[in-house]
Amino acid sequence: MDKQEKIEVATLAGGCFWCTEALFLDLKGVQSVVSGYIGGETINPTYESVCSGETGHAEAVQITFKPNEISFGELLEIFFATHDPTTLNRQGNDMGTQYRSEIFYHNEEQKDLALAYIDLLEKENTFGKSVVTKVSPATTFYPAEDYHQNYYNQHKSQGYCSFVITPKVDKLKKIYKDKLKNEA
Numbered sequence: 001m002d003k004q005e006k007i008e009v010a011t012l013a014g015g016c017f018w019c020t021e022a023l024f025l026d027l028k029g030v031q032s033v034v035s036g037y038i039g040g041e042t043i044n045p046t047y048e049s050v051c052s053g054e055t056g057h058a059e060a061v062q063i064t065f066k067p068n069e070i071s072f073g074e075l076l077e078i079f080f081a082t083h084d085p086t087t088l089n090r091q092g093n094d095m096g097t098q099y100r101s102e103i104f105y106h107n108e109e110q111k112d113l114a115l116a117y118i119d120l121l122e123k124e125n126t127f128g129k130s131v132v133t134k135v136s137p138a139t140t141f142y143p144a145e146d147y148h149q150n151y152y153n154q155h156k157s158q159g160y161c162s163f164v165i166t167p168k169v170d171k172l173k174k175i176y177k178d179k180l181k182n183e184a
Helices: 017-024 047-051 072-080 107-122 160-175
Strands: 008-014 029-039 058-067 101-105 134-137
Touching: 008 017, 008 072, 017 029, 017 058, 017 072, 017 160, 029 134, 058 072, 058 101, 072 107, 072 160, 101 107
Parallel strands: 101 134
Antiparallel strands: 008 058, 008 101, 029 058
16 A cells, blocks of 8 residues: 555544534545544443443544545644643533543554644643643544534534534634635
8 A cells, every 4th residue: 555545543532523523524635534432431332321421431533534635743733723622521511521632542653643742732831721631542433323423514503513613613714724625
């Protein structure tokens, strides 16, 4: 397999998976983004069981990408720029361990890049507070129910989407315009 054909997977938890998924879907080099659950003990968790906070899972996205078009480091940069990595088990009004900030690495290179990026953010005091994002080995990823996939694009006018997700997408389009599939 030559470099052109190489495909990698990144798994990121940055709060509500609807928000995270919407941010990564339109990036050049990203082939797919699947919302799901990772990091817990329950086999085949459901949305309801994860929301209970008792399964240990985080809402996360699994991103399949071409590293020759977008690097894991670039994905990390966007990940940290579009959620609050300083709040433990919370993103905005979404509270609970399922909304934690966590990077689930698939190889040692991803682990090293994630730890180095967090270290840089800390040294530069980027957020004015400590980064609480965990870096953990990837475990079994369970895709969420079908109605959670591509949620934002199918429900843009819904209250949560328009008030919480749209501003994040707008920020992404403004700051990372050159990384979008269809530059707007």
